[in-house]
Amino acid sequence: MNHDIYQKYFEAMPCFLTVQDRNFRIIDANRRFVDNFGEYHDRFCFQVYKHRPEKCEICPVELTFRDGRRHSSEELVRTIDNHEVSVIVYTMPIYDDDGNITAVMEMSTDITAIKTLQNQLRESQEKYRLLFEEVPCYISIQDQHLSIVDANRMHRETFGTSYGSKCYEVYKHREKECMPCAVRETFKDGLIRTHEEVVTSQENQQINVLVSTAPICNAGGEIEKVVEMSTDITRIRQLQDKLSSVGLLIGTISHGIKGLLNSLDGGIYLINSGMGKDDRVRVDKGWDIVQRNIRRIRSMVMDILYYAKDREPDYEILSAPEMLTAMHDAMKDRARRLNIDLTCEAPDEVGEFEADRQAMRSLLVNLIENSIDACRIDSSKENHRINIRVGSDSGKIVFEVSDDGIGMDRETREKAFSLFFSSKGAGGTGLGLFISNKIALVHGGSIRIESEVNKGAHFWVEIPRRRPESKLSLEKKRLEMEG
Amino acid sequence: MSDAQKILIIEDEPDMVEWLKAFLEDNNYVTISAPNGEDGFTLAKSDKPDLITLDISMDKQSGIKCYRNLCDSAETKDIPVIMVTGVATEFKRFIETRKQVPPPAGYFEKPVERDELLKKVKDLIG
Numbered sequence: 001m002n003h004d005i006y007q008k009y010f011e012a013m014p015c016f017l018t019v020q021d022r023n024f025r026i027i028d029a030n031r032r033f034v035d036n037f038g039e040y041h042d043r044f045c046f047q048v049y050k051h052r053p054e055k056c057e058i059c060p061v062e063l064t065f066r067d068g069r070r071h072s073s074e075e076l077v078r079t080i081d082n083h084e085v086s087v088i089v090y091t092m093p094i095y096d097d098d099g100n101i102t103a104v105m106e107m108s109t110d111i112t113a114i115k116t117l118q119n120q121l122r123e124s125q126e127k128y129r130l131l132f133e134e135v136p137c138y139i140s141i142q143d144q145h146l147s148i149v150d151a152n153r154m155h156r157e158t159f160g161t162s163y164g165s166k167c168y169e170v171y172k173h174r175e176k177e178c179m180p181c182a183v184r185e186t187f188k189d190g191l192i193r194t195h196e197e198v199v200t201s202q203e204n205q206q207i208n209v210l211v212s213t214a215p216i217c218n219a220g221g222e223i224e225k226v227v228e229m230s231t232d233i234t235r236i237r238q239l240q241d242k243l244s245s246v247g248l249l250i251g252t253i254s255h256g257i258k259g260l261l262n263s264l265d266g267g268i269y270l271i272n273s274g275m276g277k278d279d280r281v282r283v284d285k286g287w288d289i290v291q292r293n294i295r296r297i298r299s300m301v302m303d304i305l306y307y308a309k310d311r312e313p314d315y316e317i318l319s320a321p322e323m324l325t326a327m328h329d330a331m332k333d334r335a336r337r338l339n340i341d342l343t344c345e346a347p348d349e350v351g352e353f354e355a356d357r358q359a360m361r362s363l364l365v366n367l368i369e370n371s372i373d374a375c376r377i378d379s380s381k382e383n384h385r386i387n388i389r390v391g392s393d394s395g396k397i398v399f400e401v402s403d404d405g406i407g408m409d410r411e412t413r414e415k416a417f418s419l420f421f422s423s424k425g426a427g428g429t430g431l432g433l434f435i436s437n438k439i440a441l442v443h444g445g446s447i448r449i450e451s452e453v454n455k456g457a458h459f460w461v462e463i464p465r466r467r468p469e470s471k472l473s474l475e476k477k478r479l480e481m482e483g
Numbered sequence: 484m485s486d487a488q489k490i491l492i493i494e495d496e497p498d499m500v501e502w503l504k505a506f507l508e509d510n511n512y513v514t515i516s517a518p519n520g521e522d523g524f525t526l527a528k529s530d531k532p533d534l535i536t537l538d539i540s541m542d543k544q545s546g547i548k549c550y551r552n553l554c555d556s557a558e559t560k561d562i563p564v565i566m567v568t569g570v571a572t573e574f575k576r577f578i579e580t581r582k583q584v585p586p587p588a589g590y591f592e593k594p595v596e597r598d599e600l601l602k603k604v605k606d607l608i609g
């Protein structure tokens with residue numbers, strides 16, 4: 001009676017059931033097995049299941065015969081009508097009354113449908129991973145502690161991201177989180193946010209990015225992570241800066257020209273009226289004004305050309321003392337006419353350096369002209385003094401220009417090198433010091449000012465004696481980018 | 484010459500002072516000058532000129548501050564002031580910020596048209 005029931009259960013089991021002897025010969029099987037794999041009598045498991053001539057290399061039935069334990073494996077088998085079926089195989093020993101293993105029962109469950117789903121899922125995951133990896137923007141995923149838990153290829157390559165680092169360390173080289181933090185805010189309210197940032201790559205390059213943050217929720221709808229997607233907009237920003245600079249430039253040039261025209265007009269009036277009155281002193285004054293303003297127009301045009309060119313320095317070996325002495329010779333008489341004593345210290349031993357001749361000359365002329373103006377409009381004393389000198393300091397050439405003119409307050413000092421700032425009314429074009437600073441930077445150098453109101457000003461210009469290769473290649477890259 | 488009208492030129496650009504002086508003196512005015520707003524205000528009080536030309540963009544004290552002082556002082560508030568500037572925006576800012584001061588008697592942008600300036604001066608002080 002019991003035997004019949006068990007036989008019924010055995011037959012009805014919704015899986016493929018076989019009982020095998022030590023030689024893997026099938027001695028019993030259920031109906032489902034027969035329906036799918038056909039006649040089994042006097043046939044081996046590997047023949048029926050896999051259409052193989054010999055035993056499989058790893059065989060769970062063999063393992064169970066050996067150690068008496070249950071084993072399982074995943075297999076691909078083939079039905080009688082040649083369909084591949086994925087199965088999970090479980091094996092268990094069958095003992096006789098003396099406790100010896102006489103047979104092994106093998107139960108194989110069809111998991112083809114699950115397997116197909118799994119494959120589809122894996123493929124779709126791979127597809128999304130590929131998209132995530134290759135999308136041309138920076139993507140990082142942050143947890144509640146602002147630690148980066150995932151990032152795409154462009155992100156890793158640009159920022160050298162290591163998982164677990166804080167986003168503010170990676171993006172901005174900061175020690176503390178940003179205030180406000182868009183990721184934190186998205187964690188709070190689940191809203192998508194977009195804003196602009198300047199981030200720094202692992203090579204210390206500044207990148208303008210448009211950042212969007214969006215929540216990633218779990219099945220329960222709770223925000224588990226936030227994705228941060230940043231698009232590089234550096235080139236757009238550069239273009240915008242350039243365009244607005246051009247606008248500013250035109251404004252400044254017009255303002256400068258208005259002042260220069262006014263002075264030229266005044267000079268011409270003095271010449272004409274002086275000639276009419278036969279007043280030689282007045283004519284001379286007029287000529288001085290005309291000459292000075294024509295020189296200003298010339299240097300303004302040179303500055304504009306330099307600004308417009310935006311070029312790499314045309315390097316050559318220059319003698320620093322010779323350059324400064326020549327400049328002193330050219331400018332001292334003009335300074336004297338304005339009661340300015342222009343002195344020069346240019347010892348021969350300072351020697352040579354590598355720079356763009358025309359650019360360096362513009363830089364120094366701008367600084368000296370700036371000092372002359374600062375003295376000329378200083379009515380607090382009759383006579384002024386400007387000293388120009390050159391020295392060297394650990395691989396650098398240092399030019400100095402100091403004057404005892406009107407001096408600068410803090411704001412003027414801080415804004416001195418910004419585009420189109422001039423404290424000198426009609427006198428300054430607002431371009432000279434900006435260009436000077438730009439020339440120094442392009443040469444890998446710098447300009448420093450010390451000045452106080454009514455106490456004159458002192459400029460230091462440091463230029464590396466040898467051209468900085470890195471700076472040059474960087475500049476080249478930038479120029480290439482800008483086309 | 485003793486009854487000639489006196490004009491105070493407040494201007495920090497020496498070239499500008501030079502020609503304004505020559506031009507106004509050629510037209511029978513007496514001129515005095517100051518290189519900044521502070522000195523200009525002092526001179527206006529002590530010398531009582533008949534008219535003032537005032538540059539707006541000056542280093543030491545802006546023309547706008549000086550104009551406020553001139554308007555606020557009983558000694559100088561009746562002296563007509565002609566403003567001269569190189570920057571249109573400065574005047575715009577001045578106009579926008581004026582609350583307690585009346586508009587200036589005249590306003591010129593650089594480059595200054597000589598004949599128009601002279602006409603304005605004549606209209607104001609003869």
